[in-house]
Amino acid sequence: MPEGQKIRIAVNGYGVIGKRVAGAVARQQDMSMIGVSDVVTDWRARMVTKNGLSLFGATPEHVGAMRAAGLEVAGTLDELLGQVDVVVDCTPKHIAAKNIDLYRRRGLKFIVQGGEKHSTTGHSFVAESNCVSALDREATRVVSCNTTSIVRTLTALKRAGLLQRARGTLLRRATDPWESHESGIMNTLVPEPEIPSHQGPDAQTVDPGLDVVTMAVKVPETLAHLHYWSVQMTRPAGKEEVLDAFRTSSRIAFISMSEGLVALNAVKELMADLGRPHANLYEVALWADMLRVQDDELFYAYMVDNQAIVIPETIDAIRALIGELREGAESIAMTNAALGVGGSLIGAGVGEPVRR
Amino acid sequence: MPEGQKIRIAVNGYGVIGKRVAGAVARQQDMSMIGVSDVVTDWRARMVTKNGLSLFGATPEHVGAMRAAGLEVAGTLDELLGQVDVVVDCTPKHIAAKNIDLYRRRGLKFIVQGGEKHSTTGHSFVAESNCVSALDREATRVVSCNTTSIVRTLTALKRAGLLQRARGTLLRRATDPWESHESGIMNTLVPEPEIPSHQGPDAQTVDPGLDVVTMAVKVPETLAHLHYWSVQMTRPAGKEEVLDAFRTSSRIAFISMSEGLVALNAVKELMADLGRPHANLYEVALWADMLRVQDDELFYAYMVDNQAIVIPETIDAIRALIGELREGAESIAMTNAALGVGGSLIGAGVGEPVRR
């Protein structure tokens, strides 16, 4: 990249992830949000231009349909791709796999989401774990919301030399709010048919050294996932030592029952009160006062905003592919500053267990 | 009020309504948000100062408890009241009734919410209906979310000479998101035991001339209320004539099924996409393409954001009590501009039924 020039970004797919990525890119000083491509012609597409972004159609046919619906369209996806350095694919699961050829023909760097297979890019990304190995690559995959949270937390324990093996139960929100009128589950719980569920092995695509087994179940709510962990540590440790390990991650935020943050809805309301767009919780929100150490065992729970948690990782992944910054920490700090990530959610020093 | 001086406001109670009122007051050029009073000491109180407002405790005891919890407190409610022109009471239902003596002793103008009785202030307020009758009064009551929507819509029909009588079925959200971990209903519907429900008579406290009967039922969702209406018009009318009547209100926004806004969750997502704080829907969101005229009968449905719809009314009520502006329309225009209310939600001319 010529010095001082901004990284030019296209977002393909303006869904729950795409619109958040586009908004986050627009907040980065070193990036320029060139345009968004999509296929729909209703209110969702209108939000692209309403939010000041350029709208492109996936094909000439889509462009035609969009214009017929009164949308202001800047051109086709193909034309958009001609103007950017990196494309972030946020199309629905398994569709990205078909787009990759297009990106490659264009010689573009690209990012796919966690719904795609590791093999589509050969690299799976979580900023605090393996940013460096993504430097200058053609492409990477930002792993799913669940996997991102797992790698963030277990990497923190591993860095502190505490992690032997981790066994988790994952409560997955059943559908996203924007499509909760056409899909979902009602008054039931739906276990993943297989144990282990795929998230454990998926975390190993980022860090093959993690000894992790997950079980997963769909629950009838739309707000966020909730993880419960039972960790065998390498040795007995104190609670403060464990909290200190988690504190080394800027993307794990402590919350506490004693501050009234007693359920998913309360934490989500906090995000809205903080004025975050879409009430995004980018962090793993981990209950610090609930966390329990029992000899060499560790038990804790945290909340994962499945719509938001991968957004900072995606921004870091963009920078890694471009390779201007050689240290993950630099990118992480830039991203965090732009998105308001890091530090206490409710005020310095409050809501944390008292140090003893 | 001395010319050029801003109206000084206190908000008593920082709950779902109070925090929205405080945020809306802060956006008005002619108002100054002096401080917020509350009784809690947890994350909810921390949001007051986090959002740049001054926090007061309801009593010296509350101030003490807040300081013990590490909160920065500016003083007591009593001290706050000494610095303002108008206090907006947003305390929980029926508590305001006890605060009124305090406000009166202070010689303050005050506003109570729809949970209180009409008799507490002797005046019930909906901006487009009876703003003028509130001018210079000591106090008014901003009616409830449901009643506000009823008066807005029926007033529009009445202005056009179309309204004979209206019969409505009101689907009420069961609890607010922020407290949905401790109250609510599950997988059931709970009819109000009495027909008519109280909303019809309540609308008559604003406009005694309305012939309106309501039936209400609690439904297991937290997003918004939904009203269905069957209206006997004074005469047969065309659909466009009815839509034109609704168009005379700047606080009724048309939405349409054909634009994909097919359910409460989709409309709420739209508000988040528009970047509105708390994804507030201040307008009555009325489905224009679903609306049906059959001879002299009219059928339609709309969505009511129970947390947000009364916010613009509250702002107008403040101005009415102060009496600087003598025309409701002026205040309404100022409030709308400050909050982004008015005009099409998704783009000029789109999402409306085609004129024939």
Add this chain to the structure above:
Amino acid sequence: MPEGQKIRIAVNGYGVIGKRVAGAVARQQDMSMIGVSDVVTDWRARMVTKNGLSLFGATPEHVGAMRAAGLEVAGTLDELLGQVDVVVDCTPKHIAAKNIDLYRRRGLKFIVQGGEKHSTTGHSFVAESNCVSALDREATRVVSCNTTSIVRTLTALKRAGLLQRARGTLLRRATDPWESHESGIMNTLVPEPEIPSHQGPDAQTVDPGLDVVTMAVKVPETLAHLHYWSVQMTRPAGKEEVLDAFRTSSRIAFISMSEGLVALNAVKELMADLGRPHANLYEVALWADMLRVQDDELFYAYMVDNQAIVIPETIDAIRALIGELREGAESIAMTNAALGVGGSLIGAGVGEPVRR
């Protein structure tokens, strides 16, 4: 039918309706439940034989798959049809339309469900309204749960000369419990896009003289539908007169708020306590104390168990097609006795508004 011989019945499709029909047929003294046909091979099919019924496969291929799964299969649907007088089609929506040719080739009398069009049989059935016109016919359609409840209640008002026009808002349960793990809506309300919704016109396929308009909305619960009605009567009437009109139907059961039956879940629990299979509510459960008369207007609400309400109608429809009994009332009485329908749900004389 030779005297003393039982009507031989096949049920095609063992879903929520089919299994209830099969169970109800088995309780009729004048009917013989010959067999059930289906296409699935899992636990649902196992319930057929577990409940003592004969299981048939829709095709030889299905029979093969069922046997491979260890199911005891009596033969094919075709073989089943050779042994019966009437087939009740309970296959999913729109599939019955394809089966009709098969039934006709066999010279069988048949019944389809409300998901099919009126034109498939040319006759739509609700026992208390038009039983006589179904006598000796080849086929009829038992209308949907919602429509059945509408015709039952409005027919009662019409018989008493009270009905001018009826306007209803229908809250529809979003999915059935047994499939609530794979479909549904979550924390939202989904209006039917069109007003009027189809139930009004559908009621007119049974009784063209009904002046009825309906609006419908899907709600996030699985238990039952709930209807709210606003009726213009032909003249002012007293509440007792209206209740007496409803009392002429043995399939409208009064419930009351004052007895604690304050929501759908409570009524459903009552059905379970009564020991009814599947906690079936065959009646329209109408809140008698909530019902309100205001001059010549009438307002009321009732609950409709969408899985159960059509079961007694289906039994009566079978008898009507066979034509042995020439009076609807005779069949209704037989069906009611066999299913425990009729009389007070909670005890004679209790739970009803006091007569004045």
Add this chain to the structure above:
Amino acid sequence: MPEGQKIRIAVNGYGVIGKRVAGAVARQQDMSMIGVSDVVTDWRARMVTKNGLSLFGATPEHVGAMRAAGLEVAGTLDELLGQVDVVVDCTPKHIAAKNIDLYRRRGLKFIVQGGEKHSTTGHSFVAESNCVSALDREATRVVSCNTTSIVRTLTALKRAGLLQRARGTLLRRATDPWESHESGIMNTLVPEPEIPSHQGPDAQTVDPGLDVVTMAVKVPETLAHLHYWSVQMTRPAGKEEVLDAFRTSSRIAFISMSEGLVALNAVKELMADLGRPHANLYEVALWADMLRVQDDELFYAYMVDNQAIVIPETIDAIRALIGELREGAESIAMTNAALGVGGSLIGAGVGEPVRR
């Protein structure tokens, strides 16, 4: 007890547990259901006599109120207690503690439910674990639904010498269906504030030798609890060996994903199809095909019907206190036969993992 004489039982409290206990007692050949005591006067009380049982009022005042409501009342609780050998207390949490003095003064044997403390009786009961230690006691506590399931399953593993330690995550239904109109949580998850949750220590009141830690979370559904377990075994074992261990319990029923029993709602529907009263699932329903063994670790999940699982235990507890039968297995077999417990839920040999 004189030979041939039935054990005479009173049930105090006709709620979700009480009504099931009363129904189950009525099915036992060696027991006589003398009467039920309660305090309410609405439909719930009417079900007592509707179901052929005698109704008593908790106090003379309650008797008066019941009679005023038209209920047929046989007398007071005190009078009821004079006619029985054992009273099963099914009053709401913490109320039983106050009743105990009354029972003791009467010299009655009594059973309290899991909501009470262990110390109220000094003995906590799960039939397959410690039936013998309850023989001839004055009283015992049937532990809660969650604890019952934990003890049943871990006892089976322990008997086989496989259990070292067990770590569980418990998803708790938020409220019971019959009161879901007045309590519950909506679209959120509510973690228990403390780790470990109380169920682990509670299991140790039955078997102090269990090394068990539990974490619990309230989920927004009403059907049943769902447990996920991660067990450290004493040694590597095969899956069949583990299944065989569970097969030694007649109150653990295998279900399987491959049979379509893929979620709580499907299993509950199965219970309704089986014709069980209230669709009761008395067994721990454990997914056999989902269960996973990995070296010396074991992972599995099961469903717990919180309204029904303690019913067979309560019946066995009655017999233990009376002491006529000296072997737990005899009582368990009698109870199982009377309630239809034991054997495959859907047919012999089906729905089980293939033996290899």
